[in-house]
Amino acid sequence: MSKSEKSKAAAGNGKGKSKRDATKNGVTEVPSRFYGSPLPGVKPEELSGTLVVIEGTDGSGRSTQISLLTEWLESEGFAVQTMGLRRSYLVGEDIDGLLAENSVTRMTLALMYGTDFFDQLERRILPALRSGLIVLADRYIFTLIARAAVRGIGRDYLHGIYETALRPDLTFWLDVQPEVAFDREFKKSQTISYWESGRDMSLSNDLFQSFIRYQSMIKREFEYLSKRHGFIELDGEGSVSAVNAVLRKRIASHLGIRSTHYKPSHALSHLWR
Amino acid sequence: MHNATIEAPPTAESKPETTPTAKRPYPGALVVVEGIDGSGKSTQLYLLKRWLEIHGYRIHFTEWNSSPLVKSATRRGKQRRLLTPTTFSLLHAADFADRCERQIMPLLHGGYLVLADRYVYTAFARDGARGCSPHWLRNLYSFAPIPDITFYFRAPLDVAVNRIVAGRPKLKYYEAGMDLGISLDRAESFRIFQERILNNYDEMVETDNFVLMDGTVRVNKLQKLMRQIVGERIDLERYAPKRK
Numbered sequence: 001m002s003k004s005e006k007s008k009a010a011a012g013n014g015k016g017k018s019k020r021d022a023t024k025n026g027v028t029e030v031p032s033r034f035y036g037s038p039l040p041g042v043k044p045e046e047l048s049g050t051l052v053v054i055e056g057t058d059g060s061g062r063s064t065q066i067s068l069l070t071e072w073l074e075s076e077g078f079a080v081q082t083m084g085l086r087r088s089y090l091v092g093e094d095i096d097g098l099l100a101e102n103s104v105t106r107m108t109l110a111l112m113y114g115t116d117f118f119d120q121l122e123r124r125i126l127p128a129l130r131s132g133l134i135v136l137a138d139r140y141i142f143t144l145i146a147r148a149a150v151r152g153i154g155r156d157y158l159h160g161i162y163e164t165a166l167r168p169d170l171t172f173w174l175d176v177q178p179e180v181a182f183d184r185e186f187k188k189s190q191t192i193s194y195w196e197s198g199r200d201m202s203l204s205n206d207l208f209q210s211f212i213r214y215q216s217m218i219k220r221e222f223e224y225l226s227k228r229h230g231f232i233e234l235d236g237e238g239s240v241s242a243v244n245a246v247l248r249k250r251i252a253s254h255l256g257i258r259s260t261h262y263k264p265s266h267a268l269s270h271l272w273r
Numbered sequence: 274m275h276n277a278t279i280e281a282p283p284t285a286e287s288k289p290e291t292t293p294t295a296k297r298p299y300p301g302a303l304v305v306v307e308g309i310d311g312s313g314k315s316t317q318l319y320l321l322k323r324w325l326e327i328h329g330y331r332i333h334f335t336e337w338n339s340s341p342l343v344k345s346a347t348r349r350g351k352q353r354r355l356l357t358p359t360t361f362s363l364l365h366a367a368d369f370a371d372r373c374e375r376q377i378m379p380l381l382h383g384g385y386l387v388l389a390d391r392y393v394y395t396a397f398a399r400d401g402a403r404g405c406s407p408h409w410l411r412n413l414y415s416f417a418p419i420p421d422i423t424f425y426f427r428a429p430l431d432v433a434v435n436r437i438v439a440g441r442p443k444l445k446y447y448e449a450g451m452d453l454g455i456s457l458d459r460a461e462s463f464r465i466f467q468e469r470i471l472n473n474y475d476e477m478v479e480t481d482n483f484v485l486m487d488g489t490v491r492v493n494k495l496q497k498l499m500r501q502i503v504g505e506r507i508d509l510e511r512y513a514p515k516r517k
Contacts, residue, residue, distance in 0.1 A: 040358045040404035090355055091346045091364070098342065105374040107416055108342065111367035115346070118359045160412035164359065 036163030039118075042126060049129035051166060052251060053140040055222070056174030057215055058196050059181035059188075060236040061243065064271050065174070066136050068244050069251070072262045073134055078255070081128035084138035088119035099195060106200075110148040114161055117144060121165065129166075134255070141165050142229070146221035150214070151201065155224075170254055172247060173226055174236030178215035182208065240273045301381030302507050303418060305392040307474065308426035309467050310448075311433035312488040313495070317426065318390050320496045321503065325386065329514035333380050337391035340371040351447055358403035361447070365396060366413050373417055381418060386512040393417045394425075394477055402469035403453060422506050424499065425478060428488030430471055434464050 033044040052069075054062045070080045086092045095112050098104040104112075125135050141162040149155050176184075185192060192207055194200070198214025199207075226233060232250060234243055248260040264272050304321070306314040318334075325332045338347070347364055350356040356364070380387050393414040401407055428436075438444070438460060446452065449459045450466025478485060484502060486495060503509070 037406055037409075040406075090350050090360060091343075094343065094346045104342065105371065107370040107374055108367050111363055111370050112343070112346075115360050115363040115367060118357070118363060119355070122357045122359065123355070157412060157415060160409065161363075164406075164409060 033167055034163075035159070035165060035167055039122060039126075039164045047126065047129040047166070048132045049135060050170075050255060051125070051129065051135045051137065051168045052254075053137040053142075053168040053171040054174065054247075055139055055142050055171060055231070056236055057176065057178075057181050057218060058193075059184035060174040060176045061184075061240060062138055062174060064240055065244060065247060066138050067268060068240070068262075068264060068271060069136055069247060071265060071268055072248060073136075073251075075262070076257055076259075079131075079133045081124065081133045081135045082138060083120045083125055083135060085113065085143065086116055088116040089123075090119040091116045102194065102200065106148065106151040106153060110144070110151075110153055110158070111161075113144050113148075117141065117162075117165070125166070137168070140168060140171070142171070142222065142225050142231075146218050146225060149221050150198070150217040170250060171229060171231045172250070173222060173231040173233050174243065175219075175222070175233055176236035178212045178219065180237050181215055182211055240271060297381075297418070297421075299378075299381040299418075300384040300511065301387060302512070303377070303381060303387045303389065303420045303422075304503060304507070305389045305394075305420040305423045306426060307391060307394045307398075307423060307483070308428070308486075308488065309398075309430075309433050309471050309474065311436035312426040312428045313492070314424070314426040314488075315390055316492060317424070317486070317496055317499055318388055320492075321499055322388050324496075324500060325388075325512075330386060330509070331384065331512045331514075332386045332388060333376070334388045334390070335372060335376055336389070337395060338365070338368060340368045342371050343368040351445070354446060354452065356447065356452065358400060358405050358452075361403065361452075362396065362400040362405050362410065362413065365400075369393070369396070369414070370416065377418070384511070386507070386509075389420070392420060392423070394423065394474070394481060394483075397477065398470045398473035401473045402450070402466060422503065423481060423483050424486050424502075425474060425483035426486045426488045427471075427474070430464070430468055432489060433471075434467055438463070 033047060034042075038044055054065055056062050066082060070082065073080050086095045091112055095109075095116055098109060098112060125137075128135055145155070145158040145162065148158050182192070185196065192211050196214075197207055197211035198217070199210055201210075201214065203213045204210040222231075225231070234246055236243065244262070245260070248262060252258075252260045306318045308314040322332065322334050343364060347368070350360065350364065377387055377389070396414060397407065397410050400410055444459045444463050449463040451459065451462055453462070453466065455465045456462040474483075477483060486499065488495075490498075
C-alpha cells in the first residue's frame with residue numbers, strides 16, 4: 001500500500017510541469033491531476049469527482065467488478081459514470097470497423113484509440129468529474145500504451161500523447177496469468193479473438209501459443225507501467241467476492257465511506273462467485 | 274498557360290552539378306509544400322508534379338486529409354461539431370499516420386520522389402492556433418520522416434484571405450476556426466484564425482529549414498524558381514526514367 005503510493009508520488013514529481021503545478025499550491029505530496037500540461041481549456045480545480053481505473057487483460061474480471069462496484073456505490077448514494085475502450089460517439093464504431101478489416105496499421109490504430117479516449121474524456125468524463133461523480137474506467141490509457149508499446153511504438157512517444165490525460169485517483173490492476181485469462185475467455189465465447197491473441201504480430205500460427213505470448217508481452221508492459229504509475233496490484237485469480245472486497249475497501253477509504261458491507265442484488269447475484 | 278518554358282528535368286545524360294540528397298534510411302525523397310489557404314502552394318506543387326510527370330519520373334503526389342479510413346469520423350465530427358482541439362488534432366494525426374505508413378514510407382523505401390501538399394507543419398501551425406501545446410504536437414508527429422525540401426509559400430494575409438473568400442460561397446465551421454469562439458462573423462473569424470496560423474508558420478521558417486517562397490510573385494516565375502531549387506537540392510536523376 002505504502003509502496004504504491006510512494007511510487008505514485010515519484011511519478012508525479014518526475015514530470016517538470018506536474019511538480020510545478022503541485023508546488024504552486026504548497027502541497028508537494030499531492031501529485032497533479034494531469035501528467036503534463038492539462039488539456040486546453042480545463043481547470044483542474046473544477047474537477048471535484050473521483051476517477052477510479054480498473055486495468056487488466058480480457059478475462060481478468062474487470063467488467064464484472066465494475067458492474068458490482070457501480071451497484072455498491074449507487075447504493076451508498078454516489079452517482080457513477082463509466083468509460084471504456086471504443087465507447088466514444090466520435091470514433092467508437094470506426095475502430096470496430098478498422099479492427100474487423102485487419103488492414104489498419106499500428107500507428108493509425110494507436111491514434112484512433114487516442115481519439116476515442118480523448119473524445120470520452122473531454123465530452124463525458126470531465127463534465128462528470130466537474131459534477132462530482134465517481135467515474136469507473138473499464139481500462140484507461142495504460143492498456144492503450146501497453147498494446148502499442150508491444151507493437152514497437154516508443155513508450156516515451158505514447159506517454160507524450162497521453163500527458164494531457166487526467167491522472168486517476170486510484171488505479172487497480174487485476175493481474176492474472178495468461179493461461180488463466182485464456183481459460184476464462186475461452187469459456188465465455190468458445191473462441192479467442194484475433195486482436196486479443198495478437199495475431200497481427202505473427203507470433204505463432206497456433207492460436208493458444210499466440211495468445212499466451214501476446215498476453216505475456218502485455219503483462220510485462222503492465223509490470224513496467226505499474227512501477228511508473230503506482231498501480232494497486234490485485235490478484236485477479238482470486239474469487240469475485242474476494243477481489244471486490246479489496247476494491248471496496250480501498251475505494252471506501254479514498255471516498256470516506258465508513259461501511260464497506262455489500263451484497264449484490266438479485267440482478268447481479270450470478271456474478272458473485 | 275503562358276508559360277512555355279518547360280525545360281526537361283535533368284536526366285542521366287544531362288548530368289547537373291547536384292548536392293547529394295541528405296543521408297536517409299531510404300532511397301526516395303520527399304518534397305513538401307506548406308502555407309496558409311490561398312498562398313498558391315497547391316498550384317505550384319501541381320505544376321512541379323506536371324513537369325516531373327510529363328517527363329516520366331518516378332513520383333507520387335499525396336495530399337492532406339485523403340485517407341478513406343478516417344473520413345467518416347472526420348465528417349461526423351465536423352457535421353455535429355463534436356471536435357475539440359485535441360480530438361481534431363488526433364483524428365488528423367491518425368489520418369496522416371495511415372497515409373504515412375501505407376503510402377509515404379513504402380514509396381520512399383521503394384525509391385520514389387514523393388510530393389506532399391501539406392505535411393506535419395500544417396498540423397503544427399493549425400492545431401497550435403487552436404491551443405494544442407507545440408511540445409505535444411511535435412511528439413505526436415515525431416514518426417513522420419523529415420522532408421528533403423519544405424517550400425513555404427507566404428502571401429500577405431489580405432491577399433490569401435481574399436483569394437479564398439472570393440472563391441467560396443461559404444466558409445466551413447472548422448475551416449473558419451469558429452470552434453475557437455473568436456468571432457461570430459465567419460469571415461472575421463477566418464481572418465483571425467489564418468493570421469494565427471500564418472504567425473505559427475513564420476516561426477518555423479528557421480527551426481524547420483523552410484524555403485521561403487513569395488506567393489505574390491507571378492505563377493510561372495515562381496514555378497521556374499521552384500524547379501530550379503528542386504533540381505539543385507535533389508539528385509533528380511535517381512528518379513529519372515530508365516533510358517535505353
